[in-house]
Every structure is written in C-alpha cells, then in structure tokens.
Amino acid sequence: xxxxxxxxxxxxxxxxxxxxxxxxxxxxxxxxxxxxxxxxxxxxxxxxxxxxxxxxxxxxxxxxxxxxxxxxxxxxxxxxxxxxxxxxxxxxxxxxxxxxxxxxxxxxxxxxxxxxxxxxxxxxxxxxxxxxxxxxxxxxxxxxxxxxxxxxxxxxxxxxxxxxxxxxxxxxxxxxxxxxxxxxxxxxxxxxxxxxxxxxxxxxxxxxxxxxxxxxxxxxxxxxxxxxxxxxxxxxxxxxxxxxxxxxxxxxxxxxxxxxxxxxxxxxxxxxxxxxxxxxxxxxxxxxxxxxxxxxxxxxxxxxxxxx
Amino acid sequence: xxxxxxxxxxxxxxxxxxxxxxxxxxxxxxxxxxxxxxxxxxxxxxxxxxxxxxxxxxxxxxxxxxxxxxxxxxxxxxxxxxxxxxxxxxxxxxxxxxxxxxxxxxxxxxxxxxxxxxxxxxxxxxxxxxxxxxxxxxxxxxxxxxxxxxxxxxxxxxxxxxxxxxxxxxxxxxxxxxxxxxxxxxxxxxxxxxxxxxxxxxxxxxxxxxxxxxxxxxxxxxxxxxxxxxxxxxxxxxxxxxxxxxxxxxxxxxxxxxxxxxxxxxxxxxxxxxxxxxxxxxxxxxxxxxxxxxxxxxxxxxxxxxxx
Numbered sequence: 001x002x003x004x005x006x007x008x009x010x011x012x013x014x015x016x017x018x019x020x021x022x023x024x025x026x027x028x029x030x031x032x033x034x035x036x037x038x039x040x041x042x043x044x045x046x047x048x049x050x051x052x053x054x055x056x057x058x059x060x061x062x063x064x065x066x067x068x069x070x071x072x073x074x075x076x077x078x079x080x081x082x083x084x085x086x087x088x089x090x091x092x093x094x095x096x097x098x099x100x101x102x103x104x105x106x107x108x109x110x111x112x113x114x115x116x117x118x119x120x121x122x123x124x125x126x127x128x129x130x131x132x133x134x135x136x137x138x139x140x141x142x143x144x145x146x147x148x149x150x151x152x153x154x155x156x157x158x159x160x161x162x163x164x165x166x167x168x169x170x171x172x173x174x175x176x177x178x179x180x181x182x183x184x185x186x187x188x189x190x191x192x193x194x195x196x197x198x199x200x201x202x203x204x205x206x207x208x209x210x211x212x213x214x215x216x217x218x219x220x221x222x223x224x225x226x227x228x229x230x231x232x233x234x235x236x237x238x239x240x241x242x243x244x245x246x247x248x249x250x251x252x253x254x255x256x257x258x259x260x261x262x263x264x265x266x267x268x269x270x271x272x273x274x275x276x277x278x279x280x281x282x283x284x285x286x287x288x289x290x291x292x293x294x295x296x297x298x299x300x301x302x303x304x305x306x307x308x
Numbered sequence: 309x310x311x312x313x314x315x316x317x318x319x320x321x322x323x324x325x326x327x328x329x330x331x332x333x334x335x336x337x338x339x340x341x342x343x344x345x346x347x348x349x350x351x352x353x354x355x356x357x358x359x360x361x362x363x364x365x366x367x368x369x370x371x372x373x374x375x376x377x378x379x380x381x382x383x384x385x386x387x388x389x390x391x392x393x394x395x396x397x398x399x400x401x402x403x404x405x406x407x408x409x410x411x412x413x414x415x416x417x418x419x420x421x422x423x424x425x426x427x428x429x430x431x432x433x434x435x436x437x438x439x440x441x442x443x444x445x446x447x448x449x450x451x452x453x454x455x456x457x458x459x460x461x462x463x464x465x466x467x468x469x470x471x472x473x474x475x476x477x478x479x480x481x482x483x484x485x486x487x488x489x490x491x492x493x494x495x496x497x498x499x500x501x502x503x504x505x506x507x508x509x510x511x512x513x514x515x516x517x518x519x520x521x522x523x524x525x526x527x528x529x530x531x532x533x534x535x536x537x538x539x540x541x542x543x544x545x546x547x548x549x550x551x552x553x554x555x556x557x558x559x560x561x562x563x564x565x566x567x568x569x570x571x572x573x574x575x576x577x578x579x580x581x582x583x584x585x586x587x588x589x590x591x592x593x594x595x596x597x598x599x600x601x602x603x604x605x606x607x608x609x610x611x612x613x614x615x616x
Contacts, residue, residue, distance in 0.1 A: 019493075041616075091493070185327075185399070187516070187534050208495070209517040210531065221531050221608050223518065226495050250615065257612045264611045287616065294614055300529050301609060303572045304565045306602055307558065308349075308595065 004068075005249040006141075007034045007242070008047040008109050008134050009124020011054075011072060015084035016277060018091070020231045026278030027058045029081060030124040030147070033235035035067040036282050037242030037269045040290060042249035044242070045115050047071035047134075051080040051103040061283060071112045075103035091230045092207065111137040120249040122241060123168070125149050128160035135167055143254060145170030145201070147241060153180045165198040169254075172203045172241045187212060191219070201259065203244065203266075205237055210267060215259045222263040225271035225297055232277045236270045239282060243269030268293050312376075313557040314449075315342045315550070316355040316417050316442050317432020319362075319380060320389035323405070324585060327397055328539045334586030335366045337389060338432040338455070339380075341543035344590050345550030345577045347373040348598060350557035352550070353423050355379035355442075359388040359411040369591060379420045383411035399538045400515065419445040428557040430549060431476070433457050436468035443475055451562060453478030453509070455549060461488045473506040477562075480511045480549045495520060499527070509567065511552065511574075513545055518575060523567045530571040533579035533605055540585045544578045547590060551577030576601050 009031030015024045035044035045068040054074065062069050081104035084097035109130055116139045123131040123146035131146055138144070146168050152161050165171065171194060173181065182197065184190030187204065191214035194202040202214040208230075210223040244266035251258040268290060275281045317339030323332045343352035353376040362382060370377050389412035392405035417438055424447045431439040431454035439454055446452070454476050460469050473479065479502060481489065490505065492498030495512065499522035502510040510522040516538075518531040552574035559566040576598060583589045 089493075185397075186537055188536055206517070209514070212534070219534070219608055220611075221534070222611070223529050223531050226520070226527070226529070228496055229494055247614075260611050261614045264614065291616055294616070298611070300527055303530070303568050303606070306555075306569045306572065308599055308602070 003120065003249040003252050004043045004045050004118050005038050005120040005122065005245050006045045006047065006111070006115050006118045007031050007038065007122045007124060007245075008131075009034060009122075009126060009238070010081050010104055011046070011048040011050050012081035012083055012104070013053070014082070014234060014278065015097070016232055016234055017086040018232050019087070019089055020229075021277070023232075023277045026234075027061065028083065028235060028278060030238040032062070032279070033238035033273065033282070034122060034124065034242035034245070035062065036065055036279055037239040037273070038246030038249070039065040039067055040269070040285070040287070041243070041246030041265060042120070043068065044246070045071060045118065047109050047111060047115070049073050049075050049103050049107045051078045052076045053079045061279070065283065071110070071115055073110070075106065078103045080104070085234070087233060091233055109134050119143065119252070120245060121145075122245045123147065123164070124238070128152050128157050128164045131164045132160060132167075135164065143170060143248060144168045145172055145199070145241070145245060147172050147237075149177060150180055153177060162197070168199050170201040170203070171197075171199040172205065172244065174205045174207070174237060178204045188219070201254075203263070205240060211240065211263060213259055213263050215256060218256050220256070220260050220263055222267045223301060225267055225293065226300070227271050227275055230274045233274050234278065236273045239273040240266035240270040243267075264294065264297065268297060311428065311557040311560050312351045312353050312426050313346050313428040313430065313553050314353045314355065314419070314423050314426045315339045315346065315430045315432060315553075316439075317342060317430075317434060317546075318389050318412055319354070319356040319358050320391055320412070321361070322390070322542060322586065323392035324540055324542055325394040326399070326540050327395070328537075329585070331540075331585045334542075335369065336391065336543060336586060338546040340370070340587070341546035341581065341590070342430060342432065342550035342553070343370060343375040344373055344587055345547040345581070346554030346557070347375055348577065348593070348595070349551070349554030349573060350428070351376060352554070353379060353426065355417050355419060355423070357381050357383050357411050357415045359386050360384045361387045369587070373591065379418070379423055381418070383414065386411045388412075393542070395541060399541055402541075417442050427451065427560070428553060429453075430553045431455065431472070432546070436460050436465050436472045439472045440468060440475075443472065451478060451556060452476045453480055453507070453549070453553060455480050455545075457485060458488055461485060470505070476507050478509040478511070479505075479507040480513065480552065482513045482515070482545060486512045496527070509562075511571070513548055519548065519571060521567055521571050523564060526564050528564070528568050528571055530575045531609060533575055533601065534608070535579050535583055538582045541582050542586065544581045547581040548574035548578040551575075572602065572605065576605060
C-alpha cells in the first residue's frame, strides 16, 4: 500500500448507551473512525487535536493500524472532545446527552509539511472556514471530499460552506443533510442539485438502506449490508467515508469502477462498525473477514439474467 | 406464456390527489394492479367483484392485457369498491379521504372450476377467513402467497390470519406490516420470525428502498429503482407482488434464481407504476421498456471485483 489518505476531523472520547448496554470513555471522533476504516485499504494520515487526558493506549491503537498521527497535536490546556449519547430502541433515533468540545473548540488544523503533497483528502465535519483553510494548505490534491452537518448548513457559517463546496471534488452526506443543503423531490433530482453546488461526486448515505453515488453523469447504488444485530451505530457514517476514501486512494484514480468498489468498501466497513461498541469490532477485523463479507454481499444482491 | 397466476383481491375506483395533480374514477384495487403487472410475465386470472357502475372500457383494459376475468363477478346490488386518498409532499404519508366498500363488503370469492388446478395463487389483502376459504377451493397449488394489512393483524380476525399463514408458502408485506406481525430488531431476525409463522418464502417491501427476500435459508436484496418523479404511489405494492408472482409463474419453479429474478421484476414493475396516475404508465408499457430498465438496473447496482 503506497497510497495515503489525509483526514482532518475530531478525535474524541464517547459515552454511549444503546439497548445492548452502556460504555464509557470509548475512543471515538470522526477522524478516528475514518482512519481505522481507511487503514484497511490505504495509509491514513490524521490531522486533529487531543487533550491532556488522551491515553497512550489509544495512540498505540491508531499507530498499530498504520495511522500516521504526526498531524494529531496535543493541546495540554484541557481535555479531549467528549460526547455522550443514548440510542433508542429502533437504533435510528438518538439523544445527545452532552457535547464538551474542550480543546476541539480551539482546533486550528495545521497540515504537516509531510502531508502537503497528498492526493486524497477528507475534510471531516468541522467549521467550513477551517475546511477552506485546510484546502489552502494542501498542494493541489487529486480528490478532496467533505462531510458537514445541520449546524453548518443552517447556521451563519453557510456562506463558508458554499465556498468550500465550490472547491471540493466530493461530498459525503446523509439523506437529511442532503435535503437541508438543497431540495429535490426524487433522490435523482436531489443528487443533481447537490452536484450543482460544486462537487462532481456526491454520495447520499441512507443508513441501513445503503447509499447512492452520483459521479458525473453516472449513478450507482449500494444497499446496506444486513447485519444480525446493531450494537452501536456510533461512527458508522465516518466508517463508510473511511472505507470509501481508503479504497479510492488505494486505486489512485477516479474511474467509475473505482468509485463503485469504494461504495461497496464503505458499506461493508460500516456494517462491521455497528456490530460492536465503539471501535471494538472494526479494530479487530481480519482481511479475510472483509473479503468474505464482500463475497456474501455479492450473493445477496447479484441477480441472474431474466427469462423475458 | 403457458403459465397462469390466480389473484383474489379488490377491483376498485380510486380518487387520488398527489402534489402532481388530482384524478377521479381511476381504475384501481389490488387485483387490478396485480393483474396488469403479472400479465407481462404470465396469464393473470382474476377473482373479484365489481358493482353495476363498472365500465365496459375497464373490462376491456383488463382483457386486452390477457387478464382472464371470468372469475370477476358483477354484483348489481350496488357500486364497486371506491377509495379516495391524498398523498403529501414526501409521497410516503397519505390520508385516506374515504373508503366505500360497497359490493366488496359482501365479497365471497368463488373460484371458477377452470381456475382450480392453477399452481400459482396470490391471496390479496382480504379477510383472512376468505383467504382460508379460497385455499379450500384450490386443488393443491404449488405456490400460494398472501398479502395482509394492519386491520387483520391487529384486529379480532388475527386468529384466522394465523391459520392461513400456517398454510401458505409465501408472504409479501411491507416493513410496517412485518413489524406488526412479529418483532425482531434487525431485518434478518424479523425475516426469520415471519418464516416461523408459516411461510417458507417471505418478502419485506421497503418502498423506495427496495425489498428483501427470505427463501428458506437464503436471503436476497433488491434496491428500489430510482425514478425521476413519483407521480402517484397508489398500487405500487400490488404491482410489486404482481411482477413477482408473474415471473415465478412464468418460470414455473421455486428455485432461488427464479425468486431473485422475481424480486427484480417486482421492483422494476413498481418503479413504472409510480411514474403515472393509476394504471396510465403500467398499462402502456412495452417489453422493450421493461428490458431496458432491467439492463439499467444492473448497471446501477453491479459492482466490479474489488482490488483487495
């Protein structure tokens, strides 16, 4: 694996409650889930900030997955980002119990010199003004995709978001965010209107129902892999993005076949993610498990030729 | 096409309002949508009742699609079943404006002698006691599937529904009906519990998100075909069932490949159905249009082998 993917986002500690139990101080954050997922396909290079509570064991977990954390700075003035959430019975609705930004509130991404020439970049869900600033620090990457959320779409920072959308190649959002960004009754018109905002490649994630890709004039659909038990959905979206970008970086091109394969990798990795609390399933995954699930996925979805 | 499929269900006139307009006196009902859809793959033989308001033109529409209506009786004591509904902006929520059962309230399905030896039967959404009665009138068909609804699942007729479920081979329901019939957190456990109620073959329809098949120990997933514009969703579920059963009857066996192809036919036919009011799109469909959409569907969903 010679290709790298840069991820700029949050590193956090999460307290999570689901119908299957509760866990405290789980290593989380968008950049963490993204990196661990992407690292199965390419080398992930993380840009983020942690506080003085960040555990050596968690640093080791990242580095043993070949995640380059030279861009992860330690701000000793406070604790790491901490988030607490509770999932309800259907696993789709969740209540945020608290959000303590801590050192993440003052996060100013500084791209290390050794990252500036990277070709594949993911701008995690942070202030769009910071996403713009990261773009300025990079030396003309081949493919930059971004994530965002309702807070930036509906709030006063929208003007920065519109600017950064004009400059990126890809957008990876969920159904709800897509509909906040623009309108469109059918999923097809929604996708095209998102492309009109700037990115040539748009992915609309639909949770357990899979995800849709709009890549230039092409469209591709990947179903969600049906899992036996959803234990904890935290990080599934970032894990999808990590699998997607990791596979694109691995292939090193932007062909439709690469994008299709990347959609499958994203869906498969997300399906593993939800099968355990935090990173417990994702971080212990073998290549054989990934390959087997890809093969199973094909059996689940490939239709024989019809007799018409 | 030598194979036939028998459908027992409603024939109705619908008044429909959607964000795209309003139409009155549309030919509708579960047996109608089912028949027109199934008739693309096999000969449909309809069992139902209409009133003295039933138009000759609508009789002709059915017979020109090779739907055998010798089992559709005319009850001159009243009007046909009439339903009025309004769809809201998202096209998923609808308000029933009225339901006039009229002659359908006294419907007692009588299977014509010429239908009794048929091998493929669909029991549309009617009183489960009547579904049981239809089974008694058939001479050991190869594959019987049924549809039902919340009214029968939650009401006092549930005991009849449980009896008929034990005797049928297939169940075709939507997500919500599936969750009313049994529980199961994941879609996989839901499917298995539905199979425990009796049918070896279970299909859970998920609207625009497609449908899942449980066939013995096998599972298969078909996404919803993304349409440009949903004009009127009325009848999409019955159209899915018609495409599914029509293709099974055409193949004449219950192999997994037949079931997979049937899922695709159901999904494709439902996608055409919603593109027009009532039957306007479905009833004017060419074989070429169906084949083209199947090919397009494959391009939308077939993933190349991964480079892992």
